Amino acid sequence: MSNHSFDRYDSVELGEAPQRKSSKKSSKKSQSHGAVATTAAGHGNGGGHGHDEIDPTQTKVPDWMLDIIEYVFKIRKHKTTVEMEIYTGAIQFISCLYVLPVVPFQMKRVGYIEESTCMATIITCAIGCIVGAFLTDMPLIIAPPTSVSIFFAVSMQQSGMSYKDGNAALLISGAGLALCGIFPPLGRFLTRLIPDGIQAGISVGIGLITALAGAIEVNLVVRGKYTILDMGELTPEVVTAIANLIIVAVLLHYHVKGAFCTGLIVGTFMWWIISEEWPHEVVGEPAVLADVGTLSNKNIALLIFNMFFLYVLTLNGLGRSLSDLAQLTKPNGAIPRGNFLFIVTGLTTMLSGYLSGPPVLISPESAAGIKAGAKTGLSTLVCGILFGISVFFAPIFAEVPAAGTAPLLIMVGVMMFGNCKRVDWADYKIAVPAYCVLFFIPFTYSILRGVAIGYVIYIMIGLFTGDMIQHIIDFGSNPMAVLFPPKTPAPLATQETLADEHEETGNEYSAVEEKQQQTFLGRTILNIQKVMDAQEMETGAIHTLEHM
Numbered sequence: 001m002s003n004h005s006f007d008r009y010d011s012v013e014l015g016e017a018p019q020r021k022s023s024k025k026s027s028k029k030s031q032s033h034g035a036v037a038t039t040a041a042g043h044g045n046g047g048g049h050g051h052d053e054i055d056p057t058q059t060k061v062p063d064w065m066l067d068i069i070e071y072v073f074k075i076r077k078h079k080t081t082v083e084m085e086i087y088t089g090a091i092q093f094i095s096c097l098y099v100l101p102v103v104p105f106q107m108k109r110v111g112y113i114e115e116s117t118c119m120a121t122i123i124t125c126a127i128g129c130i131v132g133a134f135l136t137d138m139p140l141i142i143a144p145p146t147s148v149s150i151f152f153a154v155s156m157q158q159s160g161m162s163y164k165d166g167n168a169a170l171l172i173s174g175a176g177l178a179l180c181g182i183f184p185p186l187g188r189f190l191t192r193l194i195p196d197g198i199q200a201g202i203s204v205g206i207g208l209i210t211a212l213a214g215a216i217e218v219n220l221v222v223r224g225k226y227t228i229l230d231m232g233e234l235t236p237e238v239v240t241a242i243a244n245l246i247i248v249a250v251l252l253h254y255h256v257k258g259a260f261c262t263g264l265i266v267g268t269f270m271w272w273i274i275s276e277e278w279p280h281e282v283v284g285e286p287a288v289l290a291d292v293g294t295l296s297n298k299n300i301a302l303l304i305f306n307m308f309f310l311y312v313l314t315l316n317g318l319g320r321s322l323s324d325l326a327q328l329t330k331p332n333g334a335i336p337r338g339n340f341l342f343i344v345t346g347l348t349t350m351l352s353g354y355l356s357g358p359p360v361l362i363s364p365e366s367a368a369g370i371k372a373g374a375k376t377g378l379s380t381l382v383c384g385i386l387f388g389i390s391v392f393f394a395p396i397f398a399e400v401p402a403a404g405t406a407p408l409l410i411m412v413g414v415m416m417f418g419n420c421k422r423v424d425w426a427d428y429k430i431a432v433p434a435y436c437v438l439f440f441i442p443f444t445y446s447i448l449r450g451v452a453i454g455y456v457i458y459i460m461i462g463l464f465t466g467d468m469i470q471h472i473i474d475f476g477s478n479p480m481a482v483l484f485p486p487k488t489p490a491p492l493a494t495q496e497t498l499a500d501e502h503e504e505t506g507n508e509y510s511a512v513e514e515k516q517q518q519t520f521l522g523r524t525i526l527n528i529q530k531v532m533d534a535q536e537m538e539t540g541a542i543h544t545l546e547h548m
Contacts, residue, residue, distance in 0.1 A: 073137055078375040089382025092369035094258035096141050098408050101400035103149045103358050110156040111163045115398040116289040120357030122391045128348035128360055129384025135340040139374035141383055142348055143363040146412050147206040150213050151447050152359055159299040163356055167293030169300055170353025173307040178346025181339045190312045198454055200422035201434035205441030205450050207416025212442050214409025217402040237403050240271050245407035257368055260408055268404035279399035283392050289356040306448055314361055326370045429465055433458035
């Protein structure tokens with residue numbers, strides 16, 4: 001799944017950042033990028049986080065240590081400093097900290113032990129970040145995305161699975177993800193099966209179902225008496241959650257780093273004060289529930305396939321967006337060491353499955369550190385070390401109430417809704433299937449059903465417009481080019497508001513006409529339309545002569 005909704009993070013710093021070296025060139029570059037800051041995540045090396053260039057020589061680290069760090073993380077090559085990478089690593093950790101109580105709380109509904117799952121999440125995040133820092137050298141946090149974890153929990157709940165079935169599913173799907181890293185064309189082929197517009201619809205739909213899950217947690221949305229859904233009563237828990245949601249939104253408006261973490265802390269303490277339900281312990285001995293799981297449920301094969309496919313979509317879309325944001329994407333659109341990213345997340349997901357934890361990929365909150373200036377795996381290493389230290393505080397994370405976590409899930413839905421801009425709404429061949437996907441995912445409470453409905457509609461529309469027939473012809477003439485295409489940047493739909501409404505309409509229909517001319521069926525329809533237009537003009541001329 002591609003995620004381009006990271007624009008809430010800006011260059012506002014927490015504390016004092018390392019000194020920067022300004023120049024006329026960087027100043028002009030910053031000004032030119034300021035107008036397109038909201039779309040920088042999707043335009044490869046043309047985007048960026050708008051920081052001035054950092055002087056790599058301005059560091060207090062000893063030369064011998066700097067040489068070692070340079071050998072591993074290429075600090076000078078990326079024009080950053082050790083201090084900056086440590087600073088941004090702390091920003092990433094604070095921004096991602098909210099997943100520790102949110103994800104285990106969601107998985108508790110299908111039989112997972114909340115404190116044990118929280119411990120497993122911390123351990124896998126720490127190991128994944130540390131290993132990923134050395135293998136990928138990318139400023140990406142290895143952590144469970146909230147939306148993927150909720151999909152995993154909801155799928156298990158709908159199929160009546162136990163946590164042992166979930167462990168086995170994560171072990172097998174994680175192994176498949178690591179295999180995609182060993183054989184990269186496999187991942188590219190699976191991604192190519194679903195067009196970018198439907199991938200965007202999937203992202204939005206997952207965001208909507210995530211927000212719905214958060215609203216249901218605090219009974220803000222309940223089953224209606226005369227309708228399918230209804231608004232719940234304004235209980236103290238609901239009021240606390242709404243107040244917390246407003247706090248997070250205001251913090252994001254002012255580009256405060258760690259806004260989610262701050263909202264989590266404020267909402268949690270507000271509810272503890274109101275309910276007088278304080279945690280019994282703060283520090284505890286690390287303990288996990290290790291189990292390889294079972295394959296007893298008949299629906300486990302479907303869950304494994306769904307999770308594997310969701311992994312590939314998430315890593316391709318989100319990984320590309322974050323790489324673009326950090327200005328690290330290669331000219332051909334490839335993510336640096338992208339195959340190692342698949343391998344690390346696959347192996348980490350397998351470890352998480354063994355420890356009864358959630359699926360572990362890359363976190364969207366990596367954008368916080370990237371916006372602050374993270375460019376290398378050193379920031380990820382710092383984040384992993386901080387995760388390792390927090391392993392002793394798992395009991396307090398397990399005591400975070402729904403009033404603290406629900407607003408964050410709603411905000412995740414808000415962020416993922418930004419993927420709507422990736423859909424070309426003027427092209428109904430893509431717009432209709434994409435809308436069906438994002439509509440049916442929350443209203444059927446199933447990602448699989450929503451995707452299935454949208455994809456079937458996409459195929460049927462393609463058959464009537466001739467696009468699908470053209471794809472079949474292309475596959476028959478050169479199957480290898482279709483199965484394993486060269487790496488090219490993913491196209492993004494751009495929507496510009498034109499001053500002249502007639503000019504906008506004309507441009508839309510001109511673009512549609514150009515696409516139709518590329519297929520045999522499209523050309524036939526256009527010829528029929530031209531004949532009908534000529535007949536109408538001839539009829540109109542005859543009527544005019546008669547009235548004369």
